[in-house]
Amino acid sequence: MNKKKFGLRVAAVCFLFIAIWLLQRLLMPKYVSAIVEGSLIEEYYREETSHDVIFVGDCEVYENISPIALWDNYGITSFIRGGAQQLIWQSYYLLEETFKYEKPEVAVFNILAMQYDEPQSEAYNRLNLDGMRMSKEKIKSINASMMEDEHLAEYLFPLLRYHSRWNELSWEDFKYIFNKDKISHNGYYMRVDIQPVKTIPKPKKLPSYEFGEKAWEYLNRMVELCKENDVQLVLIKAPSIYPHWYDEWDAQIKEYSEEHDLLYINLLQKADEVGIDYNTDTYNGGLHLNISGAEKVAVYLGNILKETYGLKDHRDEPELSSVWQEKSRFYNEMREKQLRELEEYGYLKSLGVEKRED
Amino acid sequence: MEELLEILEELHPDIDFEECDTLIDENILDSFDIIALISEINLEFGISIPPDEIVPENFNSAQALYQLIERLSDED
Amino acid sequence: MLFASYNFIVFISVLFIIYYIIPKKYQWVLLLLASYLFYFFAGPSYLIYIAATTISTYIAGRMIGNIAQSQARYLSEHKKELTRGEKRVYRDRQKSKMWRWLLACLLFNFGILAVVKYSNFVIANINHISKAVGGTGGFSFWNIALPMGISFYTFQTMGYIIDVYRGKYSPEKNIFKLALFVSFFPQLVQGPISRFDDLSQTLFKEHPFEYRNISFGLQRIVWGYFKKVVIADRIMVAVNTLIKDPETYQGAFALVGMLFYAFQLYADFTGGIDITIGIAEVLGIKVKENFDRPYFSKSIAEYWRRWHITMGTWFRDYLFYPLSTSKGMMKIYKFTRQHFNPYLGKRIPVYISTIIVWFTTGLWHGSSWNFIVWGLMNCFVIVISQELEPLYSWFHSKVRIGNTIGFRVFQVIRTVLLLSAIRMFDCYRDVPTTFRMFGSMFTVFNYRELFNGSMLNLGLSMADYGVLLLGLVILLTVSLVQRKGSVRAQLASRPHLIRYAIYYALLIAILIFGAYGVGYDSSQFIYNQF
Numbered sequence: 001m002n003k004k005k006f007g008l009r010v011a012a013v014c015f016l017f018i019a020i021w022l023l024q025r026l027l028m029p030k031y032v033s034a035i036v037e038g039s040l041i042e043e044y045y046r047e048e049t050s051h052d053v054i055f056v057g058d059c060e061v062y063e064n065i066s067p068i069a070l071w072d073n074y075g076i077t078s079f080i081r082g083g084a085q086q087l088i089w090q091s092y093y094l095l096e097e098t099f100k101y102e103k104p105e106v107a108v109f110n111i112l113a114m115q116y117d118e119p120q121s122e123a124y125n126r127l128n129l130d131g132m133r134m135s136k137e138k139i140k141s142i143n144a145s146m147m148e149d150e151h152l153a154e155y156l157f158p159l160l161r162y163h164s165r166w167n168e169l170s171w172e173d174f175k176y177i178f179n180k181d182k183i184s185h186n187g188y189y190m191r192v193d194i195q196p197v198k199t200i201p202k203p204k205k206l207p208s209y210e211f212g213e214k215a216w217e218y219l220n221r222m223v224e225l226c227k228e229n230d231v232q233l234v235l236i237k238a239p240s241i242y243p244h245w246y247d248e249w250d251a252q253i254k255e256y257s258e259e260h261d262l263l264y265i266n267l268l269q270k271a272d273e274v275g276i277d278y279n280t281d282t283y284n285g286g287l288h289l290n291i292s293g294a295e296k297v298a299v300y301l302g303n304i305l306k307e308t309y310g311l312k313d314h315r316d317e318p319e320l321s322s323v324w325q326e327k328s329r330f331y332n333e334m335r336e337k338q339l340r341e342l343e344e345y346g347y348l349k350s351l352g353v354e355k356r357e358d
Numbered sequence: 359m360e361e362l363l364e365i366l367e368e369l370h371p372d373i374d375f376e377e378c379d380t381l382i383d384e385n386i387l388d389s390f391d392i393i394a395l396i397s398e399i400n401l402e403f404g405i406s407i408p409p410d411e412i413v414p415e416n417f418n419s420a421q422a423l424y425q426l427i428e429r430l431s432d433e434d
Numbered sequence: 435m436l437f438a439s440y441n442f443i444v445f446i447s448v449l450f451i452i453y454y455i456i457p458k459k460y461q462w463v464l465l466l467l468a469s470y471l472f473y474f475f476a477g478p479s480y481l482i483y484i485a486a487t488t489i490s491t492y493i494a495g496r497m498i499g500n501i502a503q504s505q506a507r508y509l510s511e512h513k514k515e516l517t518r519g520e521k522r523v524y525r526d527r528q529k530s531k532m533w534r535w536l537l538a539c540l541l542f543n544f545g546i547l548a549v550v551k552y553s554n555f556v557i558a559n560i561n562h563i564s565k566a567v568g569g570t571g572g573f574s575f576w577n578i579a580l581p582m583g584i585s586f587y588t589f590q591t592m593g594y595i596i597d598v599y600r601g602k603y604s605p606e607k608n609i610f611k612l613a614l615f616v617s618f619f620p621q622l623v624q625g626p627i628s629r630f631d632d633l634s635q636t637l638f639k640e641h642p643f644e645y646r647n648i649s650f651g652l653q654r655i656v657w658g659y660f661k662k663v664v665i666a667d668r669i670m671v672a673v674n675t676l677i678k679d680p681e682t683y684q685g686a687f688a689l690v691g692m693l694f695y696a697f698q699l700y701a702d703f704t705g706g707i708d709i710t711i712g713i714a715e716v717l718g719i720k721v722k723e724n725f726d727r728p729y730f731s732k733s734i735a736e737y738w739r740r741w742h743i744t745m746g747t748w749f750r751d752y753l754f755y756p757l758s759t760s761k762g763m764m765k766i767y768k769f770t771r772q773h774f775n776p777y778l779g780k781r782i783p784v785y786i787s788t789i790i791v792w793f794t795t796g797l798w799h800g801s802s803w804n805f806i807v808w809g810l811m812n813c814f815v816i817v818i819s820q821e822l823e824p825l826y827s828w829f830h831s832k833v834r835i836g837n838t839i840g841f842r843v844f845q846v847i848r849t850v851l852l853l854s855a856i857r858m859f860d861c862y863r864d865v866p867t868t869f870r871m872f873g874s875m876f877t878v879f880n881y882r883e884l885f886n887g888s889m890l891n892l893g894l895s896m897a898d899y900g901v902l903l904l905g906l907v908i909l910l911t912v913s914l915v916q917r918k919g920s921v922r923a924q925l926a927s928r929p930h931l932i933r934y935a936i937y938y939a940l941l942i943a944i945l946i947f948g949a950y951g952v953g954y955d956s957s958q959f960i961y962n963q964f
Contacts, residue, residue: 008930012930012934015938016938016941019938019942020942020945023942023945023946027946122952149952150952151440153440154951154952159945160440160945160950160951161951161952163945163946163947163948163951164949164951164952166897166946166947167895167897368776389784390780390781390784391780393758393759393763393767393780393783393784393787394767394776394779394780396759397759397763397764397767397768397783400759400764401764401768406759407759408600409600409751409752409755409756409759410597410600410602410751412755412759
């Protein structure tokens with residue numbers, strides 16, 4: 001084989017890989033206008049400055065707390081690495097991965113995920129895992145999360161998973177093939193609409209109120225991980241009215257937090273103290289808070305964190321200030337846009353509003 | 359050889375078996391003929407043609423067939 | 435481990451690499467290990483079955499070989515002293531010793547096959563009869579797993595022992611080499627059924643790295659996956675919908691199901707064999723072709739010479755010929771010839787053997803009545819067209835259309851329709867349902883429903899039908915190109931740009947349009963279960 005022939009072969013192979021890679025980019029869901037939750041995890045990698053607080057957990061973190069309000073009120077920098085129905089091992093591995101990039105003062109975990117001891121659905125796995133950069137932690141998280149009919153190969157090469165989207169490709173898939181618009185505010189998913197709490201579904205009786213073994217294992221590991229990295233772990237229960245937070249569960253967490261000397265804040269119990277008005281502060285009948293609710297939670301929580309852990313006010317640091325000013329501008333702009341849309345259509349058309357169960 | 363030609367001519371009176379060497383290739387002999395042939399040869403010569411000898415080369419001409427019979431009877 | 439699984443692709447990729455970096459004399463050993471590993475993944479307990487077949491056949495083969503050897507030695511040493519008669523007596527005695535070893539081996543191995551594959555079928559039938567005559571029919575079924583590919587490797591191995599008995603070749607002395615012949619993993623699942631003298635020529639050889647083998651082999655593998663994953667697994671969705679609910683899908687839909695199934699089975703089975711032969715090719719091993727563009731056959735008899743060829747020739751060499759030239763058949767031949775006429779004398783033994791062969795072929799495909807009826811239907815069509823042959827000749831001597839393209843196309847279409855109709859027994863898995871559904875094609879006139887959107891309720895979207903149509907066109911094109919010889923060789927003489935465009939298009943088509951992953955059940959090759 002002469003040099004030229006060899007060169008051609010190499011070029012041919014490269015071309016094939018590039019073509020496949022492009023197809024993969026094209027076929028992966030973009031999560032820009034619908035199911036935007038799919039974009040949350042990956043937006044963390046755009047951050048250029050470090051954070052005092054990292055939140056992990058399910059929708060009860062990324063819909064209920066506004067990092068911008070934390071900055072505006074206390075000069076606390078934070079990021080929410082939350083995801084739809086994020087399972088506890090996914091939260092754990094996200095923290096492990098985050099600590100490779102930075103060492104925050106405080107890590108906050110929303111405790112609702114303790115209810116799941118097993119992988120729940122492929123779709124939610126995808127929303128939480130696809131956005132992660134390739135890393136040891138990602139692989140470990142995938143292995144812990146896969147349903148029976150899932151394959152590691154389909155996570156490593158998402159084309160194998162999303163190839164059948166070929167007949168539902170839209171303009172968006174081409175437009176965002178390389179760059180996607182930012183959709184969250186440091187992991188916070190903003191909603192300005194209001195849907196008051198009317199009825200509260202009756203909590204189902206459970207066969208057992210004990211949290212599962214695997215859930216405990218990962219909570220223990222999370223405590224260990226934070227200790228090793230000198231990060232204060234805080235457990236919270238967000239003020240979402242349902243899924244129901246059982247007293248039996250609360251008791252177990254309370255006991256656990258005392259045992260391990262952790263701060264546990266049940267915001268649902270303290271909803272009055274936080275100032276939540278379930279007629280105006282939720283956008284889907286108590287499942288999630290809207291921006292007004294999320295800001296109130298941020299104000300309440302920020303105060304506790306500042307008092308307990310002596311978090312520094314960064315508002316006088318010019319570099320950080322300018323970064324966060326930009327974030328505030330984007331935040332206010334989106335709020336304005338949503339309000340206008342709400343006025344015009346009566347609902348948030350651009351978010352492809354549809355009800356989901358988390 | 360004479361007896362063999364007689365058997366063959368009885369099967370297909372219209373073929374010149376002394377000349378033709380494409381009995382199988384041209385589908386002159388079908389599977390019925392071959393099985394009948396094997397039975398006739400067995401009756402006439404007392405030779406049983408084993409299944410693995412049933413290949414086109416052995417049945418394409420009267421000559422080839424005769425050689426097969428000779429070979430098989432020689433073994434005895 | 436299915437062919438269409440990530441695990442299998444990783445498995446063969448790793449195997450290919452190791453195969454060409456280890457010392458060449460160990461290549462066949464690696465294949466043996468890989469084959470047993472492959473079989474282990476299918477089910478660890480299956481290893482017992484395949485080992486039993488290997489060991490029993492090895493022993494019988496060696497014993498037969500020893501007898502043959504001592505016979506040859508004895509005869510040459512006593513060449514002069516023995517009379518013809520004495521030689522014959524000696525030979526017959528030796529032959530019967532060999533025969534006993536062969537018989538023991540056949541009984542043992544076909545016995546295993548019968549027990550694991552057919553005992554529940556027999557029990558079901560006994561129960562049925564016992565109920566019919568007023569009994570309880572209370573025999574319970576055996577809970578016994580059918581080892582993967584047992585029909586295939588049993589047939590292949592029994593072919594070997596029969597050949598050894600016939601003196602076609604001497605037995606393999608190395609049991610591990612025999613073990614590899616029995617278990618060679620690419621063909622373990624669904625054939626082809628190889629012959630020892632054929633496969634052993636390349637199986638145990640040392641194979642240097644040859645670019646052409648690798649490239650052609652990989653191309654063949656990719657082509658196989660295209661047929662399997664893009665076409666067969668996609669159309670399977672519709673076929674399953676249709677056959678699972680025969681009451682709803684009658685008439686036109688039964689016809690659609692029949693044609694779709696023919697399409698699916700072709701793509702699935704030939705695709706699987708392409709993968710098998712392709713893998714072997716990458717390893718430098720030549721496996722016999724199993725198909726010769728079967729859907730271009732002009733008659734069912736011809737079709738059976740071009741579809742699943744290695745199975746057809748197995749039945750021919752090891753069942754049909756021995757049966758039709760057996761002593762019993764010769765008696766029948768003599769009897770009918772003398773008491774009736776030569777025409778019948780010629781036919782009766784062949785037809786009896788043909789019926790037995792097709793009954794067995796049906797049974798081999800599956801242990802249920804629908805397969806037996808399927809086999810006998812094939813037999814029926816073949817016998818009828820054989821008997822109508824004079825009529826055809828008369829017709830063609832009057833009407834000279836036999837050589838026109840139009841008539842040949844007619845013959846091909848007729849054959850495909852006929853074989854697809856017969857195959858409905860295999861598709862619906864139930865004899866009465868098959869007859870009912872076949873009848874419905876002529877009695878239920880719902881052909882207009884095919885165009886009112888009902889076709890989109892079978893689990894396939896418009897886009898899926900588009901892919902299938904394109905796939906059909908590609909299959910047809912390739913088949914037509916094949917008439918001029920190897921497609922890959924023809925491609926290789928094309929400019930690089932065209933060649934690579936075709937390779938890449940095929941590969942990417944599998945990745946994108948393949949019916950795999952979430953939303954599609956990874957399906958076993960249809961022939962797996964046989």
